[in-house]
Amino acid sequence: MVGFGIFGCGRIGRVHASNIAAHPRAKLVACYDTVDTASASMAAELGPRQARSVEDLLQDPEVHAVFVTSITATHIDLISRAVRAGKPVFCEKPVDLDIARVDACWAEIGATNPLVMLGFNRRFDPSFRTLRDRVSAGEIGGVEQVVITSRDPSPPPAQYVAASGGLFRDMTIHDFDMARYLAGEIVEVQAMGANLIDPAIGAAGDIDAAMLIMRAASGALVHINNSRRCAYGYDQRIEVFGAAGMLQAHNRHLTTIEAWGSERTHAMDPVQDFFIARYAEAYRAELDHFIDCIETGAAPLAGFADGREALRLADAALESAATGRSVRLA
Amino acid sequence: MVGFGIFGCGRIGRVHASNIAAHPRAKLVACYDTVDTASASMAAELGPRQARSVEDLLQDPEVHAVFVTSITATHIDLISRAVRAGKPVFCEKPVDLDIARVDACWAEIGATNPLVMLGFNRRFDPSFRTLRDRVSAGEIGGVEQVVITSRDPSPPPAQYVAASGGLFRDMTIHDFDMARYLAGEIVEVQAMGANLIDPAIGAAGDIDAAMLIMRAASGALVHINNSRRCAYGYDQRIEVFGAAGMLQAHNRHLTTIEAWGSERTHAMDPVQDFFIARYAEAYRAELDHFIDCIETGAAPLAGFADGREALRLADAALESAATGRSVRLA
């Protein structure tokens, strides 16, 4: 039984907290949030004690591991302090928006190779994980092309955008990770961004639609398309094309119902609306995997280095979109 | 090059006449219709001479074979006369509405085993034909269940119904033939009819919806469902379930387009509206096959006996629906 503390009691924090509370090998021991009502509410609903401070939580002997689900700006500090306190850490993406800070963090804590797991939820989605397993098993021969479609249902408020690090670091970061997961290391990035949806996003200096093409060390080509708005829900599809065939992972629907009428046939529901619903199974699998890593010492499927690499790709995409040049990564 | 004469210049007659005119091994020589303007119109459009009478057409030495696409009541007479004139015959379904007349006809003409091909178009549909070939090749093991869905887009006028012989002889006749095509000879029939759509059809003594279950000599069970109205077009599907798997043939669409929007996803067009469009390829394949049979002497994929058997099943269905009893066929 692993005792967990959680930093950050917002939306995604509550997802993890509920999963911990329901998990047979986990116990939710303590929670902390700078907004006192947030941690109080979690304590009331799910039973952890409300820690008085970061240190109070980290010093709790019943807390064996921590979740960092607070705002991005706090991740580096909390990871470092938790590692120094000897606690395995699960941190939501991104590690940070600044690669220099990320590198400095690892320089400080990396020597002991601590367990830091990154919240790249898609790696734990049953369809994407099976996709990767089947690709790895050679079902479609050598991977030649990967096409990742990733569109959010609706754009975030402009003030969120301002602090987000921009679309590539905030949203595409997941797709960069999936690109690496399926095609291996990326060596070249070309990106094109556009502000097609909300002028306020453009005014905040960001984009709300993007297309990228990338080359992997293996030679495989990768395409990502992103949109901050999608009329039919949260569009999350991946196609892997290989020498001997193709595997596609499609969107998920709440029901299996098809409607046939005089205007149209085979019509299904809109797709699941956003990540909390779409990746509910993935969040449970993440927790399961984190507990396995804690108990066995195994390396996590997504670790600190994966967080760093995705951020490097985001930075490369930003540079390419700004300069119109292909960016090569060593 | 086979020269053809055609009896009956209505809708289905024109389908066959156009195919003959476009076929590299066929020539449309003559046409006849009791409605003079119908044959005149076909002659003007497609070039055959307008025969003055049945005999005029049958005596034409350039007419090597004939199509009987006139009204059902004339089929038996025209088949008999054509066979006596030594011409291979393609006759639209049904042979006749009265099994006694059908048997009398064959008693008269059958001795020489003449080439009489029946217009069971579905046997020639690329999907259904491939379905049968794959079933025959053993892909799904022994056939255990067949489910035939067959729904017309809209009910015929009540006066058509009155002369049609009723839903089982007019519409289900095709499904009875497909049942035999896929499951072999049928030995038991149970039928349930209903008048759900047009009260005028009920007033004319007919039904406009039906469900049947049948047993084949092989032991396989067969279900047919029929409706005289279908909001989404002409519904023509077949499922064959066997010991080792299942094959389904689905409806066809004009385009491959799927629409995704805020109300629904994966939405396709309505299905092709009715038999002229849905079975266009089948009508061409029928002609091809008929020419092959004429040239090689091979037996047709659907012959006179198949027309008779389908009619027997229709009669059995009528009896079962009337009595509520299972009808066994010797």
Added chain:
Amino acid sequence: MVGFGIFGCGRIGRVHASNIAAHPRAKLVACYDTVDTASASMAAELGPRQARSVEDLLQDPEVHAVFVTSITATHIDLISRAVRAGKPVFCEKPVDLDIARVDACWAEIGATNPLVMLGFNRRFDPSFRTLRDRVSAGEIGGVEQVVITSRDPSPPPAQYVAASGGLFRDMTIHDFDMARYLAGEIVEVQAMGANLIDPAIGAAGDIDAAMLIMRAASGALVHINNSRRCAYGYDQRIEVFGAAGMLQAHNRHLTTIEAWGSERTHAMDPVQDFFIARYAEAYRAELDHFIDCIETGAAPLAGFADGREALRLADAALESAATGRSVRLA
């Protein structure tokens, strides 16, 4: 918080027990099984106390309601005793195999209109429930045809068959209930059975494949097809055809992956293997609904009378299959 006792600690009992243990408004208080090791094992895994007898469980003041998941022969007795002890009852299908015993039971306990919920899990499946809701909302106009496909992955052992009451009472019972759920009361039944799969099932006097057609009081026609074996998994599909369109509920797959290769395209996984996996969500929704009924006094979506009606239809099907006659229900 509702305290539950459970009779029967076999496979389906454990499904319900696990759901109770994980439910925020439920507590698993006690369990009983005539096989002592079965209840001991459930007690060890999920924490309820191991009752010493039926009465011991029923007298427990912390047990507010009971699940009857023991063998069919015990259902009537346990329902009666639980009702007399004032406990709401959730009973797995079927109530009993003998309609006379079912009627006698209700004659004894029905006066107070006790809460007895029947485990017709399919009513709680998200797709089937949404199907029914959309049909009820009038999306496809008046219901004219219902087609229910229900095939088990593999046949049960012959000794199970012997005690099962036969395919209609054991397996089709769910489909009869779905027929009523979607088309309303049934007034006429025709059935055809066959022994196509396992000769031992035939030797035990049962069938392993069946087709039925039924007429609802509304006039709608219903088809059910059953097989005790299905190569591609647990086949559970429903099609509802109405005056204005059609709704289909399809099978479910573990992943959304499609494979494309030189031999085939669009290939998906086999379907979920059997009811425990296929209806996992339904079992959770059943419990939720049962708790709602207990707390609010609402009538259950599937009650004792529904269990009785499904059994009557099974008996009618048996009679029809034996006599070849349509059976009319008053």
Added chain:
Amino acid sequence: MVGFGIFGCGRIGRVHASNIAAHPRAKLVACYDTVDTASASMAAELGPRQARSVEDLLQDPEVHAVFVTSITATHIDLISRAVRAGKPVFCEKPVDLDIARVDACWAEIGATNPLVMLGFNRRFDPSFRTLRDRVSAGEIGGVEQVVITSRDPSPPPAQYVAASGGLFRDMTIHDFDMARYLAGEIVEVQAMGANLIDPAIGAAGDIDAAMLIMRAASGALVHINNSRRCAYGYDQRIEVFGAAGMLQAHNRHLTTIEAWGSERTHAMDPVQDFFIARYAEAYRAELDHFIDCIETGAAPLAGFADGREALRLADAALESAATGRSVRLA
């Protein structure tokens, strides 16, 4: 009735010749090929006279219009001579591999705005044409993203590649045209090529896989992916994503059959193998449209300028792939 002459009696020439021969408003008058046996064979099969020279064909008063289906290097010359002879021209893509020659050609012949139709067959495919019509009708709101998947079944011989102008001018040319057809004029191109399939293609200085991203004047982003080999057939898909929804045009299959078995479900046939089969309807529609343009004086759906623009995009892609820089088009 329009009389046609045809230059080039190879594979694609024969497709057009057969369609002309079968078309009710067209007559195949003459054919010419520098390989005498090729034109002799077409003359024998389809009946046109075998012209003795280009001039002999162009001077034939019964030839009202010509098809140029000879090798690319001859297109410019034949277009120019046909236009000077006053004949409308249908020319297969590409106009030429050299934009300077293309511009010189139009400088010479363009003053009279002659009818020169380009063989961009995909514009005439029923699914793609309907896709464009529905996009134009506003069904999905403003177009924001277009994703074009275009993969050939198997790579051409290296000697073909050497004369082809390279993948972008030979294969992607169709996709560039579809990009313009669906998203309007393109103003920016980024391309990444790879040699993943056949080393001989690399040795010949060409690529056999590519990904591109482009920006349209409207702001829309476009992705193209290409492969010279595709295990499951000729992959031709288009997705158009707009502010209010998405339309996808999928691949086509010979049958509608789905196979279900213990290893997989929903499995369909491989897709149609290559362009002659996949675009058979498009070739017929092209001819129809060309005849309409000849008879009414209407501008063709794909004209000389469209051929030129697609070539410019190919040149831009080549430059981008070579330099790693985004290429902007004025």
